[in-house]
Amino acid sequence: MLSLDILTLFPAWFDWLGDERHIKNALDGELALGIHDMRTYSDLPHHAVDDTPYGGGAGMVVRVDTTVAAVEGVYGQPLDDVRKQRRIIALDARGRQFDDAYSRELAGAGAITLLCGRYEGFDQRVLDHVATETLSLGPYILAGGEVAAMVVVDAVTRHLPGALGHDESAEEESFAPALDGLPEYPHYTRPLEFRGWEVPEILRSGDHRRIAAWRREQSERGSAS
Ligand SMILES: C[S@@+](CC[C@H](N)C(=O)[O-])C[C@H]1O[C@@H](n2cnc3c(N)ncnc32)[C@H](O)[C@@H]1O
Numbered sequence: 001m002l003s004l005d006i007l008t009l010f011p012a013w014f015d016w017l018g019d020e021r022h023i024k025n026a027l028d029g030e031l032a033l034g035i036h037d038m039r040t041y042s043d044l045p046h047h048a049v050d051d052t053p054y055g056g057g058a059g060m061v062v063r064v065d066t067t068v069a070a071v072e073g074v075y076g077q078p079l080d081d082v083r084k085q086r087r088i089i090a091l092d093a094r095g096r097q098f099d100d101a102y103s104r105e106l107a108g109a110g111a112i113t114l115l116c117g118r119y120e121g122f123d124q125r126v127l128d129h130v131a132t133e134t135l136s137l138g139p140y141i142l143a144g145g146e147v148a149a150m151v152v153v154d155a156v157t158r159h160l161p162g163a164l165g166h167d168e169s170a171e172e173e174s175f176a177p178a179l180d181g182l183p184e185y186p187h188y189t190r191p192l193e194f195r196g197w198e199v200p201e202i203l204r205s206g207d208h209r210r211i212a213a214w215r216r217e218q219s220e221r222g223s224a225s
Pocket of ligand 1: 004090091092093094115116117118120121122134135138139140141142143144145146148210
């Protein structure tokens with residue numbers, strides 16, 4: 001079972017998420033997904049959650065007090081207790097880079113909270129004292145953590161039992177342990193020939209040993225291009 005909560009300033013971004021097929025499957029089984037509006041828990045005027053930066057500069061910063069209020073409000077427990085029960089992951093471009101191994105690790109984590117930043121990002125004290133870790137999608141800047149959270153939910157959910165249909169598998173995918181972390185081999189389907197572009201002969205041979213060897217060779221070559 002994976003309890004996965006998302007704390008965001010833009011909960012409407014996630015409206016479609018539960019309709020996506022593998023996430024829907026997981027919601028019927030191993031996944032409990034919660035989307036929480038951080039503003040709901042703010043006592044500040046207009047439910048503000050951000051403020052201007054000390055030291056000056058452009059942009060607003062997501063406050064530590066409103067972030068703690070959101071975490072404690074969602075779980076009805078003091079922050080320290082919440083931190084003992086679940087991984088609290090702040091989405092941040094400078095964090096640990098998300099990859100297949102990280103997604104598998106989170107699928108087995110039991111309980112996760114994703115904190116979506118906005119504007120200039122979180123007050124550093126959120127990263128130091130509220131989050132248990134930081135996660136980055138890569139070395140580039142998104143407008144907010146929402147898209148990053150969706151990527152995490154999508155990738156992590158694929159590893160939950162029952163999320164994928166019988167004709168799909170998260171095992172022989174690019175970067176999976178089953179492929180020794182290599183990219184996946186190329187796939188082909190009908191038509192056999194299109195505009196002179198042919199399916200490799202070996203895939204039509206019916207010789208499963210040769211096909212497996214060819215696929216391995218393609219993976220080792222990293223043949224996506
Ligand atoms: C505009 S960004 C803030 C960028 C920040 N001032 C910096 O230079 O690193 C606002 C929020 O988007 C999210 N974000 C942006 N890029 C991200 C990335 N590569 N991975 C994960 N989250 C990201 C984070 O939650 C961040 O707090």
